[in-house]
Amino acid sequence: MTVKKRKPAEIRRHDIIEAAMEIIRHEGVARLTTRSLSRAVGIAQPTLFLHFGNKSHVLVALVDTIQERLQKEMAGLGLSQLTPLERLKAAIRAHLNFIQRQPGIPRLLFSEELQSGDPVFRDRMNELVQFFLNFIAGLISAAQAQGEIRPDIVPQQNACILIAAVQGLAFRWVLSDQRFELTEQADAVITTLIEGWAPRRGS
Numbered sequence: 558m559t560v561k562k563r564k565p566a567e568i569r570r571h572d573i574i575e576a577a578m579e580i581i582r583h584e585g586v587a588r589l590t591t592r593s594l595s596r597a598v599g600i601a602q603p604t605l606f607l608h609f610g611n612k613s614h615v616l617v618a619l620v621d622t623i624q625e626r627l628q629k630e631m632a633g634l635g636l637s638q639l640t641p642l643e644r645l646k647a648a649i650r651a652h653l654n655f656i657q658r659q660p661g662i663p664r665l666l667f668s669e670e671l672q673s674g675d676p677v678f679r680d681r682m683n684e685l686v687q688f689f690l691n692f693i694a695g696l697i698s699a700a701q702a703q704g705e706i707r708p709d710i711v712p713q714q715n716a717c718i719l720i721a722a723v724q725g726l727a728f729r730w731v732l733s734d735q736r737f738e739l740t741e742q743a744d745a746v747i748t749t750l751i752e753g754w755a756p757r758r759g760s
Contacts (some may be wrong), residue, residue, distance in 0.1 A: 569598075569600075570618070570667060576597040577616075586670050586671075591605055605699050614673070614729070616681075617678055617681045621681075623662060630655050631651065642706065645700060646747050649743055653739050662726060662732045663730065686720070688732065689720065693716040693720060694715075694716035695712075715754065722749075726740060727739065
């Protein structure tokens with residue numbers, strides 16, 4: 558008789574988070590339950606509760622994981638070698654590439670649970686959005702300081718517009734059943750918005 562080895566807690570938590578992302582990717586957040594998740598990981602529900610007390614805790618852990626991966630993605634871009642404007646363009650391309658590799662993210666962003674569900678999950682997701690918003694606004698400010706973006710552009714406001722464009726594109730990608738390459742749309746966002754912020758000739 559073969560005895561199954563128990564996985565270390567961190568590995569088990571990782572397995573649960575990855576399984577949760579796959580369920581959300583293919584079936585949506587509404588189909589993510591402690592029962593479906595324990596079945597996907599191959600553990601009993603009481604074992605799942607040892608790692609995450611309920612679905613809300615799983616969703617918060619998912620957001621934590623997304624932020625960690627996004628920060629790692631941005632850190633690997635070599636942004637320090639680029640001008641502020643090129644950093645901004647690289648960040649948008651990388652963000653769309655990140656979403657394309659993790660299709661569960663748009664479903665999480667536009668889920669009913671986020672709109673009217675658990676406030677702890679909603680607050681944590683808002684923290685993630687605010688983190689990226691501040692990151693983009695900082696790049697816009699740096700580009701302004703270098704004269705690459707007009708001084709009349711309000712960094713925080715236009716960072717919101719830029720992120721809204723990216724999220725809208727991601728939503729259309731989900732609705733189309735991923736029938737187009739999300740990353741190929743990055744240049745359209747950059748041309749429409751970012752290049753429109755360039756200093757006017759003669760100003």
